[in-house]
Amino acid sequence: MTGDDKERRTADAKLGRDTIGTTPQSINFFADLEQAEAKAAAPKREPLFGQTVELHPWYMDLDRKSGHEKRASDAQKALSHRQDEARKQREDPLAQMPRTSRPTQPTSQAPASLSEERQLPRFFGGGLVQNAQHESAALPDAAPRRAFRGESMYVELLQDMICTVLAGESHLFTPREQACLSAIFTMPYDARYLFARLLQRKRDQWYRLDKLEYRNDVQDLAQAAHDLCTPFAAPITLSSSTEEAELYRFAMMDAEMDGGLRARLELLTVDELKSLARQLGRRVTHPTRAALLDTLLAKPTNATLCFRADQLGLQTQPTSERLERAMAALMQGGCLRLVPAATHLLDRVALVYYRGPPVLGSMLTSAILQRTRKCHFPSYTVQRTHDLFADRAQLISFERACAAAEQADEFVDAWRVNLDAARACAQLLLDCEAAWQDALRQMRATWPEGVPSAQYARMRFHAGWPLTRVLFKGCEALARLGQHEQEAAVLKQLLAQRYFWRGRRGAWYERLSVIAARHGRKDEALRRCLEALDDPDTPWAYLARLQRRVERLESQLKIPLPSRHFFERLRPPxxxxxxxxxxxxxxxxxxxxxxxxxxxxxxxxxxxxxxxxxxxxxxxxxxxxxxxxxxxxxxxxxxxxxxxxxxxxxxxxxxxxxxxxxxxxxxxxxxxxxxxxxxxxxxxxxxxxxxxxxxxxxxxxxxxxxxxxxxxxxxxxxxxxxxxxxxxxxxxxxxxxxxxxxxxxxxxxxxxxxxxxxxxxxxxxxxxxxxxxxxxxxxxxxxxxxxxxxxxxxxxxx
Known part of the structure; x- marks a missing residue:
């Protein structure tokens, strides 16, 4: 036994680890035989990311799910770190190759020359995801943690959400997306905290580091921002998804900001813009934000007089360079923005977790209210339905349909003052109609005789449910625009199905009857009302108004009294x-x-x-x-x-x-x-x-x-x-x-x-x-x- 093996076995004994059979000199043939037989009897599972070995998924670890990290001493952390490094060197396949045949080691962390299939096993330590169990001891010494005060609830709740989703529905996410979610746990704590907090804020926004009030919770905000921007995987040059190709980092700095100087100037306050104008010698009569921006960007160069003793004279210096230096002095640390692909992925995780868009704002708001005891939610049995989405395609369709339904609701609120919103909603109806027809074909193929009552509740998570909402909101837009024939055609399609929104059938019948009556087809209007009264899915709230409409139409059509319908009147107060x-x-x-x-x-x-x-x-x-x-x-x-x-x-x-x-x-x-x-x-x-x-x-x-x-x-x-x-x-x-x-x-x-x-x-x-x-x-x-x-x-x- 070598000296290293003795040291490792002694350390394992101190930490309470079992060291039997952990070295090449300790071989137990009977144990190996039992393990081989158990492995052969166990059902085969597809390896994660194409690896030959799949261990217990990292997101099933209770420590990772709760966000807590092991409270090991500094000596234990250092010893564990040395052991991990030694193990990686022993298990590194490159170490088994002749030196002359080894590939050249790239200098960047995520080189573009590596394919995704080669980069992911490299990132996960030679293919063993469990080896990077994301413990604080596994973090490099260059990534310092703050003095332990317990995990922030933002970090803990974000990690809990990710682990809960992946524990039962990891099949809804691609290997690239799972690698991105796993990389969140490998980041230093400060970077994870900054990422969790920025996810609670507005999307697609640039944030000045000097304006972020997180310094009491983050030791080094600049380092945390740098860690967020550091690639965790190689960019994909050829991919069917542009968004997935961007999943190799979590944030970007202002060096990649689109819009040039104006975009950066818009992040400054009015007082800061005035200060810049004074430094550049610009006078503004009316110092509004727009006027200050136009003045600062008015000319490309300015002539400045130099008063240095050794260089007295007139020199021309680009205004943009002077402006850049002045802005850098004001915006200490630069600006940060989360990568849209990463935020979209986390929004998708939240959609799966909450079974729809979060109702209280951002993805962690409800959990934060509960954790801070500002809200005590009712006690009930949480039952995660892991087969709610059959596959990834169904989830993507549902996600897009929910986004369209939210957009339709926004149009409804806006067209009261702007008719263009009604036109946009009508166009949205046309854009979604084909997808809605596809959803109906899927349902008819699955349930040709109709959805059983026991399965009807699951229809809310099918893309056809929010798309149906888009259609009947679009009908309201068509009515607003006076396009009644198109509205009637859509209403007939809605009534021809019973898979989605049965409770709206009374409103659809009534509106179809109104359109027919206004266009002189009163016999058709009467027929629609009678169909509604015979429909078992017509809500009781619509029965009285439909009954009064039947009596009125029969009177207008001069139907003989013996053939008319007579209904009980609503009682007056x-x-x-x-x-x-x-x-x-x-x-x-x-x-x-x-x-x-x-x-x-x-x-x-x-x-x-x-x-x-x-x-x-x-x-x-x-x-x-x-x-x-x-x-x-x-x-x-x-x-x-x-x-x-x-x-x-x-x-x-x-x-x-x-x-x-x-x-x-x-x-x-x-x-x-x-x-x-x-x-x-x-x-x-x-x-x-x-x-x-x-x-x-x-x-x-x-x-x-x-x-x-x-x-x-x-x-x-x-x-x-x-x-x-x-x-x-x-x-x-x-x-x-x-x-x-x-x-x-x-x-x-x-x-x-x-x-x-x-x-x-x-x-x-x-x-x-x-x-x-x-x-x-x-x-x-x-x-x-x-x-x-x-x-x-x-x-x-x-």
Whole structure:
């Protein structure tokens, strides 16, 4: 045994490692035979990155997933580092070759001459991914760590997200992408921290290092930026994906900034631009940002007078060089920007992790709120569905479809003031129609008889789901542009399928009927309404308006009375009138005014607050909350239904509600559990459920959808529940479940109760000329059918 082997075995014994059979002199033939037989019996797995040996994936390591690093002493780290270097030299295949036949070692870390197949095994230490377990001890001495204070939550949460995704769905990412994600763990801690923080900020932005407030968490910000910009792999010169070819580093410095001097000047503040102008001798009459930029970039050269004793005279010096030096003095450390390909990859990881675009902003916001105890998310069983995306192609299609759906929503918000947004949305519809047809063909090939109810919830993660949203938002754009025939053609295509967005079929039927009636085809309009009434997927909220449309069309078509349809009318609310003094209050700034009313104490108030005062005189307590109180009651009563373990509903620990809330999937997936809970509420009144859930969740202010702990006290919630009774509560909960489990739309403005005689009233407040909307009429009818008193309060000026 050599001296090195003795030293290594002694060190292994100190660290508690098993040293049996670790040297060439220690051979156990029986152990080798048992290992060979076990290996032959084990199922074969495809090696990672084309290697001949695949060890336990690095992302399954609990230390790596949680972000914690081993707290080894300095001596142990140094010893472990020497052992790793010795092992790499022994296992280096180049060491076994004659010196004359060895390839020339390149000088750069990621040479372009190496192919990806050769560069990746080189980067991962000769093909053993586990050898680079990304421990702090494996980092080179040139990459210092800060004094250990525990990992930052930003680093820990980012690593946890990556490991969670790769542990079950690594097949969705290419070897190049997996290598990029693995390289995050090999970076020094400061670089990882800087990368995690910049991922939380705006995309495609340049950031000045001197303006980043991370110096308390990063020892050397300049070194961290340099590590981010250092290539971790060889650039791909020939690749089918331009974005994948850029996955060889995480960031770039301002030397690669497009736009020249102007782009760099735009990163300066106005005061800094003024300082530059003074240094260059430029005068600006109106020192706005635009004027300062134009002045600084006005001339290519300036003549400057030199006053040095040995060189008195006039010299010409390029303004750009002087400007560069002055800017370098101001922008200490330069600028940094994350590579778009890297941020796009992390966004894709977040899409897989959250099962959609993050709802609270950036990719780590929800996790950070939970970690900092600013939000306590509900407790539920997280069930990661690892086969949600069949392959990478399906994920890419879903990603693109989600981006198109977000763009369509932005157009809808914009076309209220700009008609060009409606045109852009209509064009987006045309661009996505072919992809939507492809999605339908896939579904018809998979489910020719229709999607079973048990599988319908998974349709939300198919590209056809967000593409269907693009199509019906595009129909709204076509209606805005007056292109009704094109709109009708798209609506017919939407109604011809039942794979995506069944809950929207009522709206599609109604709109198709309106278009036909406006173009003189009233018989077709009537037929569409009758089809909608016979369709089991038509939501209840559309039934009343479709029934009234049928009666109106039959009257216009002069259909004989015996052949007409007669439906039950919606129940009207009780109408009351109040008188108040109206005041016009000017909205500053601008000439607009808004209507305010004089309260009993002489101050200005809203019309809803005036009505609350009038009802308070009758002994009622209440809120202007537009259904928030009832929705809070619903969440407390149906807590076990909302957070029941449904496949695909809870994929991450950071959810306020199930992923399928506000969709028609919600009631389909929970029908048995929902019916049992509704029966219990009707029979018992539900007060015990409310008290139990409220006592458990209120102390920690659980961040669940609809929970207004700050607005409604336990006494208020229990009093309203007692006044409503079990039958009314069960009826309200059923309606909200059928509507997708989300917040009610069209609920009356005021929620009032009088505990002395157990009375509850819901009041819709209108001015004398206002009329009820269709959704308000439906909700009023539902409340009246549940036995709840509803009033329509009209306020008139005195």
């Amino acid at each position: 009780t109408q009351v009138s109040w008188v108040g003094v109206r005041e016009e209050v000017r909205i500053s700034p601008g000439p607009q005014t808004r209507t305010r009313w004089r309260s009993d104490n002489g101050s200005a108030c809203s019309v809803e607050e005036l009505c609350l005062e009038r009802y308070a005189q009758q002994g009622f307590r209440g809120f202007h909350c537009e259904g928030d109180l009832v929705f809070f009651l619903y969440v407390l009563l149906m807590w076990d239904v909302l957070f029941a373990p449904v496949p695909g509903a809870f994929e991450t620990p950071y959810q306020r509600a199930p992923l399928d809330v506000d969709t028609d999937v919600f009631s389909f997936a929970r029908r048995p559990t929902m019916e049992r809970q509704l029966t219990r509420i009707e029979q018992t009144g539900g007060l015990d459920i409310i008290q139990s859930v409220d006592a458990r969740e209120r102390p920690q202010q659980t961040y669940a959808q609809g929970c207004r702990w700050d607005m409604f006290s336990p006494d208020v919630v229990q009093e309203v529940a007692l006044c409503l009774g079990g039958r009314a509560l069960a009826a309200l909960c059923r309606v909200m479940c059928e509507e997708g489990g989300g917040r009610p739309r069209g609920f009356p403005d005021l929620s009032l109760w009088r505990y002395s005689d157990r009375q509850v009233r819901f009041v819709e407040v209108k001015s004398p000329n206002d009329r009820l909307s269709e959704s308000q009429k439906v909700w009023i009818d539902a409340l009246l059918r549940a036995g709840i008193h509803v009033e329509l309060a009209k306020v008139q000026d005195a």
